[in-house]
Amino acid sequence: MKFYYDNKRGQSVMMFTKGTIVAQRVVSDQYHLLTIEQPDIAKQARPGQFIMLKAWERIDLLLPRPFSLYRILPERGQLQILYQVRGQGTAEIARRVPGEKVELTGPAGNGIVLPEEGAIALLGRGIGAAPLMAIAETAAARKGLAVYTFLSARKTELLLGREDFALYASRVTLATDDGHHNEGRLLTALLAEMIAREGIAIRSVYTCGSRRLARGLLPMQARYGFTAYIFLEETMACGIGSCKGCVCKVREPGSPAGFVYKKVCQDGPVFPVDKVVW
Amino acid sequence: MGQADDRTAINPAARAVAPPFTPRQPDIPRQADTLQQPHSPGHSEKARSRVNLAVAIAGLTLPNPVMPASGTFGFGAEYAPFIDLNRLGAIVVKTITLHPTSGNPPPRLMETCSGLLNSIGLQNPGLEVFIQEKLPYLRQFSPPLIVNIAGRTVDEYAELARRLDAVAGVDALEVNISCPNVKEGGIVFGTVPAMAARVTAAIKQNTRLPVIIKLTPNVTDITAVARAVVDAGADALSLINTLQGMAIDVETRRPALANVAGGLSGPAIKPVALYHVWRVAQAVQVPVIGMGGIMNARDAIEFLLAGASAVAVGTASLVDPGALMVIIDDLENYLVEQGLTDVRELIGALQI
Numbered sequence: 001m002k003f004y005y006d007n008k009r010g011q012s013v014m015m016f017t018k019g020t021i022v023a024q025r026v027v028s029d030q031y032h033l034l035t036i037e038q039p040d041i042a043k044q045a046r047p048g049q050f051i052m053l054k055a056w057e058r059i060d061l062l063l064p065r066p067f068s069l070y071r072i073l074p075e076r077g078q079l080q081i082l083y084q085v086r087g088q089g090t091a092e093i094a095r096r097v098p099g100e101k102v103e104l105t106g107p108a109g110n111g112i113v114l115p116e117e118g119a120i121a122l123l124g125r126g127i128g129a130a131p132l133m134a135i136a137e138t139a140a141a142r143k144g145l146a147v148y149t150f151l152s153a154r155k156t157e158l159l160l161g162r163e164d165f166a167l168y169a170s171r172v173t174l175a176t177d178d179g180h181h182n183e184g185r186l187l188t189a190l191l192a193e194m195i196a197r198e199g200i201a202i203r204s205v206y207t208c209g210s211r212r213l214a215r216g217l218l219p220m221q222a223r224y225g226f227t228a229y230i231f232l233e234e235t236m237a238c239g240i241g242s243c244k245g246c247v248c249k250v251r252e253p254g255s256p257a258g259f260v261y262k263k264v265c266q267d268g269p270v271f272p273v274d275k276v277v278w
Numbered sequence: 279m280g281q282a283d284d285r286t287a288i289n290p291a292a293r294a295v296a297p298p299f300t301p302r303q304p305d306i307p308r309q310a311d312t313l314q315q316p317h318s319p320g321h322s323e324k325a326r327s328r329v330n331l332a333v334a335i336a337g338l339t340l341p342n343p344v345m346p347a348s349g350t351f352g353f354g355a356e357y358a359p360f361i362d363l364n365r366l367g368a369i370v371v372k373t374i375t376l377h378p379t380s381g382n383p384p385p386r387l388m389e390t391c392s393g394l395l396n397s398i399g400l401q402n403p404g405l406e407v408f409i410q411e412k413l414p415y416l417r418q419f420s421p422p423l424i425v426n427i428a429g430r431t432v433d434e435y436a437e438l439a440r441r442l443d444a445v446a447g448v449d450a451l452e453v454n455i456s457c458p459n460v461k462e463g464g465i466v467f468g469t470v471p472a473m474a475a476r477v478t479a480a481i482k483q484n485t486r487l488p489v490i491i492k493l494t495p496n497v498t499d500i501t502a503v504a505r506a507v508v509d510a511g512a513d514a515l516s517l518i519n520t521l522q523g524m525a526i527d528v529e530t531r532r533p534a535l536a537n538v539a540g541g542l543s544g545p546a547i548k549p550v551a552l553y554h555v556w557r558v559a560q561a562v563q564v565p566v567i568g569m570g571g572i573m574n575a576r577d578a579i580e581f582l583l584a585g586a587s588a589v590a591v592g593t594a595s596l597v598d599p600g601a602l603m604v605i606i607d608d609l610e611n612y613l614v615e616q617g618l619t620d621v622r623e624l625i626g627a628l629q630i
């Protein structure tokens with residue numbers, strides 16, 4: 001399984017440490033952007049990786065929660081996560097204010113390998129935009145690499161990070177279910193249309209936030225000659241590969257069942273869509 | 279001991295967990311503080327070096343009584359970036375089965391109030407891969423290596439014992455008997471004293487290694503199983519394995535775990551675990567390794583006082599990968615503060 005990610009983890013050292021909250025901003029309704037100062041992780045982290053974050057000391061709330069890195073800012077020694085308030089853990093995180101300390105483990109998981117040149121596409125649904133931003137920012141630093149971003153959500157306010165993407169992406173295409181943007185069309189259809197209309201050769205597609213989107217990319221791979229990857233999520237406990245709690249089914253032709261369970265935290269969180277058993 | 283306002287006694291850095299539902303804290307007391315500075319100020323190196331932490335279990339000498347709990351420590355390598363494995367009392371690996379086991383479908387985890395439900399289903403690469411690929415790495419560390427095994431039949435347990443007896447680097451076997459006997463209607467080995475005894479006897483016949491039987495709490499009388507396996511030759515006991523439990527998603531009306539039920543671990547089970555350890559320690563003559571919800575040194579000390587000769591830490595390492603080191607350091611600090619020179623003075627020292 002070492003063919004689709006940058007297996008440099010041996011060189012980056014995962015750590016359990018603390019960070020300081022620098023900023024907490026409400027982006028929209030239940031969505032917040034949290035900036036944490038943690039230079040050691042910021043220096044090493046690569047797009048696609050995540051952190052396990054704990055921002056409370058309640059003993060009734062045990063486990064740290066996994067969050068993708070939205071932005072990695074090594075010069076400032078900072079990390080940003082874009083998160084949705086869902087349950088108790090994220091509600092606690094939302095209560096933290098600048099100056100407070102948090103515990104974090106990272107950088108966890110495998111970073112992705114970006115092509116040196118050509119074009120890539122990012123397809124994010126809702127909060128699924130979070131891990132894609134770090135890719136867009138890193139890709140923008142490579143002269144020859146164009147990034148086409150496609151974001152969808154129920155309504156305009158939930159199109160997360162669109163201003164940030166506009167800074168780095170060659171183009172940002174939006175779609176909302178309420179029809180306000182692009183008549184609420186599927187991002188896969190918009191991507192296909194762009195490729196067909198402009199003849200852009202997309203090499204890799206990264207998607208997050210919707211399994212339907214990822215499945216939609218499956219038949220497009222052969223037709224358009226790209227490889228599509230999905231950021232998978234599973235409930236996690238350790239985030240470091242020790243508990244085997246966060247598995248997903250990955251195709252393995254030689255195995256008795258035709259698939260094996262891979263750990264999202266250690267073997268992922270990014271997987272080629274055609275390897276995932278849906 | 280035991281008084282709530284006494285909680286900072288172990289560690290002056292006041293790392294103890296604050297009462298639940300505190301609004302906002304200006305700064306979160308952190309375990310990492312003690313990680314980076316293991317020897318808290320105030321205790322001279324001299325005082326510390328006079329303290330004995332070593333304990334003996336089933337013929338093994340453990341440099342200290344704190345070890346990881348099987349299944350929460352992978353095969354050790356996962357924790358190497360965070361802790362010094364050579365400082366552990368012992369290394370305990372995930373349950374190994376004779377053949378590779380793929381485990382249960384996800385979701386396998388659900389956090390509950392102060393607890394964690396898991397239904398991993400013993401996912402492991404099997405004995406052969408363990409010996410070929412995991413053991414060489416584990417051999418480099420000095421603490422005793424305890425290999426946890428599970429079988430689906432008595433014969434599988436026997437074969438695991440026989441094959442592990444023949445490889446270098448294994449110091450003891452811990453036997454997970456919380457799994458179903460496929461030959462006898464799927465009844466969990468550890469729930470029937472006679473069946474648990476048969477597994478123990480079969481393993482003892484096939485190995486010279488010390489055998490630690492790990493008891494399940496999902497029984498009516500844990501001391502009956504404890505006595506049966508000790509009579510069958512168990513050199514030590516470890517307990518408790520997880521308690522059966524479940525959780526339901528009220529929106530979807532579906533079980534939170536794909537496997538419907540799972541094993542509960544973490545602070546939620548500590549009083550139950552402690553009670554079982556206390557009862558078993560009195561019922562048998564062999565040493566007991568206590569576990570279940572240990573999050574800090576104070577919890578560990580409770581188990582020692584209840585009669586455990588050593589303790590295992592599981593869920594706490596999932597919460598904080600450095601937890602084992604903090605517990606070892608704080609245990610030592612506690613001894614110094616109490617003016618004790620030997621951790622063995624705590625074992626079974628409960629006053630009633």
Ligand SMILES: Cc1cc2nc3c(=O)[nH]c(=O)nc-3n(C[C@H](O)[C@H](O)[C@H](O)COP(=O)(O)OP(=O)(O)OC[C@H]3O[C@@H](n4cnc5c(N)ncnc54)[C@H](O)[C@@H]3O)c2cc1C
Nearest residue numbers: 065066067068082083084086087088089090130233234235
């Ligand atoms: C690798 C990875 C990266 C992630 N990145 C982000 C991110 O960048 N931004 C973000 O907002 N969230 C992200 N998540 C999801 C995030 O971890 C969960 O939303 C969070 O753990 C919920 O915690 P809670 O205590 O608030 O909710 P809980 O009380 O634990 O759960 C509340 C609700 O959230 C659902 N939920 C819990 N855990 C997850 C999960 N892992 N995935 C999806 N739903 C979940 C539960 O089913 C429940 O309905 C990521 C998850 C993974 C595995």
Ligand SMILES: Cc1cc2nc3c(=O)[nH]c(=O)nc-3n(C[C@H](O)[C@H](O)[C@H](O)COP(=O)(O)O)c2cc1C
Nearest residue numbers: 347348349373396454518519543544570571592593
């Ligand atoms: C994720 C997870 C996996 C576990 N896997 C095993 C296992 O493979 N074999 C075993 O004997 N016990 C296993 N256990 C049980 C623990 O070893 C321990 O008995 C239990 O969790 C209680 O301790 P704790 O509360 O400190 O976690 C597992 C526990 C957890 C949480």
Ligand code: FES
Nearest residue numbers: 237239241244265
């Ligand atoms: S969360 Fe523990 S193995 Fe992935």
